[in-house]
Amino acid sequence: MELYIHIPFCKQKCLYCDFPSWDSCADSIPDYIDALKKDLVNSLEPSFVRTLRSENNVRNSLSGASAANNRSGCGKNGGAEPNLVPIETVYIGGGTPSFIDASYIEEIMELVKSRAKISENAEITLEANPCTVTKEKAQRYLACGINRISMGVQSFNDGELRLLGRAHDAAAAHKAFYVLREAGFNNISIDLIHGLPGQTAPDFLASLDKAIDLAPEHISAYGLIIEAGTPFNDIYADWEPDEDEQVRIYTHTVERLESSEYFQYEISNFAKRGFESRHNLGYWIGEEYLGCGLGATGYAGSKRVTKEKKLEEYISNPLKSYTEHITAEDKKKEFIFLGMRRKSGINAVEYEKIFKEEFPENYKKIFKKYSPEYVTVENNSYRFTVQGFLVSNTILSEFM
C-alpha cells in the first residue's frame, strides 16, 4: 500500500497554482501538524483500512495482510508479527513540504514508522522548492528516512520563473540541486513546465538541457494547464496556445530526453533505468493508497476517501472525510484511463485476469481505429505512440 501526506504551505503562491496550498497561513503550521498526526494515526490503523475494503473488492493487493489482521483480532502488536499496515512508498507532497521546519518532517516520519510496516526498500519522497532547501534540512531528511526528492524547478529561465510567480530563480535551483547531492541524495527528480505563454520550443529545450546537465535520476515535463480561479486565468484570459508549437515542444522533449538516457515511462515522466517513481506508478496501475492531510485522497477496495479541503475545518476535525463508492464499471474505466498514461499502456490479458471478463470488443475497436499512428497494438497490448499522447484526451473520451 502507498501513503500520501499533504503539507499545504508554501513560501509564495505561484500564479498558476490551484493546489490546496497557502502562503499566508504559516501561523497555522503547528496546529496543522497536530491535526495531521491524528489523521495519520487513524488512517494507519488496520481497522481503518479494513473498513475501506469492507465491500466488494476487485483489486486488493493487501488481502493476505487483511486476513492476517482479522485472525489476530487486530490489536496493535497482538500476534508474533507486528500488526501494522504494510507501506511500500511514502510521498510527502504539497504545497511545499520543504518550507516547514525539518523537525515537523522528522515528527511525521517517526510517527509513520511507528504506526506502519514500512518496507525495507520503500521509496520515500519529499517535494521541495529550491528556495527552501538547505544543507541542514537535506541531512535531516536523509537521517529520518527520506530517500528521494522531487524538486519543483519548472524552468531555468528567470523571465519564465517570474512569469509563473515562482519564489526562486535559476541560480537557486542549481544551488539546491548541489546541496541535495552533496548531502547524499542519489534519487532526485526535477519538475519542469512547458507550454508557457510566449514560450517557444527552443526556450523550453534550453531549460531542459540545463536539467539534463545536472544529471538528476528523474525528470517530469508537464504541460501548463491554466486553471479557473487562478491569477493566471485572469492575466491570460485571451491567450490561445499555439498548438503547432506545443507539438514541437512535446516531440522534441521526448527525443531529447530519450537520447540522453531518460526513458519515457508515462506521458510526462522520464527516468534513468530503475528510477521511475514507484509511488506514481502505483497510482497508474491501481494500487491502493492512503491519503493524509488536507484535501488528500485515499483509495482502497471500492472506496475513494477525500479529506476536508478547508484549512480551519481540517485542523478542527482532521478525521472528517468524503467517501465515493467506486463501481466495477468505474474500475474498468480507470484501468484504461490510468493505464494508458503509461508508455507501456495496458494489456488485455491483465484486464481479463482482474475483471474476470473478456476485454470488450468496443475497446479493441477504438484502439484499432487509431492504430498505428496514435496507438500501437501488439500481443494483446495497447499503448500510445508519442503522437498518440498528444491527442490522448480525445481518444480516451471515446471510452466515456
Ligand code: SF4
Ligand atoms: S510551490 Fe507548488 S504548491 Fe506551492 S504555490 Fe507553487 S505550484 Fe502551488
